Amino acid sequence: MKSALIVDDHPVVRAAIIIVLQRLGFKIIHEASSGNEVLSLIREHNPSLVILDLRLPVLDGLEVMVRIRTNNLHCKVLVFSSHEPLFYQERCRRAGALAYVTKTNKLEELSRAISGVMSGYSYFCALADSGVMSPAQLTEKQMIEQLSDRELSIFVQLAQGKLNKTIAEEMHLSHKTISTYKTRLMKKLGVRSVVHLRGFALRNHLL
Template structure:
């Protein structure tokens, strides 16, 4: 039996996944947590094979925090299950050590397939990524995404969501001037001159 845990902010998501896998012949849910701070104790107690985690989990404000969870729990594979776009966070999550990235917009059967793949020693990516990888537009966009560091991607996500520099600095525990520097880098790398154009460019590239 493949033991899994779920780390997610939304009770309805927890309920949906729990109902879907109830009485499953190969997968069982050992625990559910709603905050990053509860993950370590949960994994220590339950010894699960796979942790399904939302990249927007309460308390999870950076890719480095995700990487720390992975490094501290080498016997547990992480499967990112989120509404956040894979085009923006798939690559950085993979670099951090995650074993898969599946959109919440996909059917739960995709999540099931991802769990089974990871349990079999493989990695899991959504069908949408494989399909988009075949198009030249995706490949061109990927070249641009690779220019962004993990921290720049995080700052971009918060800027797109409407947060101001001081709010982002508190969330990421960085100096506000540092956030301003990241914003300038993003404008430069995405070839725009202001925040409105930055958001519009992100929408054009389908990263929001």
């Protein structure tokens, strides 16, 4: 019997996904609203499919996928996110996702992706040719691609205006570790303040 776990912190989004899954014949559907719930729910319910957002409380989606793989938990992962696929799709593929669907698409696209994944296929969107970007944008794109998954996660949270202490608590890291990441990010991205970090993120559709 097909079963699924939906991981998204927005109840309306989860409700919409449930409708899609039910139409595709899923009988057992579990829900989670934060990243730290996922591993225990997978162990408990062994879902056939995990539909995972990337922007989640406590642990983000990329970190969740790393932990799924590290703990040898076997399930198909489909990422359903508002994040820009240009910077996240390949990271998700490397982390073990079988599909990446953006929330700007109609739900029919999500339905097709679910069907494809359950039939043994991967489902990723075609990305625009980077040649249409300006030289400055291309340089920034390359800078972002060189960041590790954790650096990217902390970068986005800093750009959102979160305090070091808050990020440290949510990621279960020390305040000093986040400060070190912040300094490293500013150096790697060539910016001098959090305000510039936010501008960098906005220019590249990360917020």
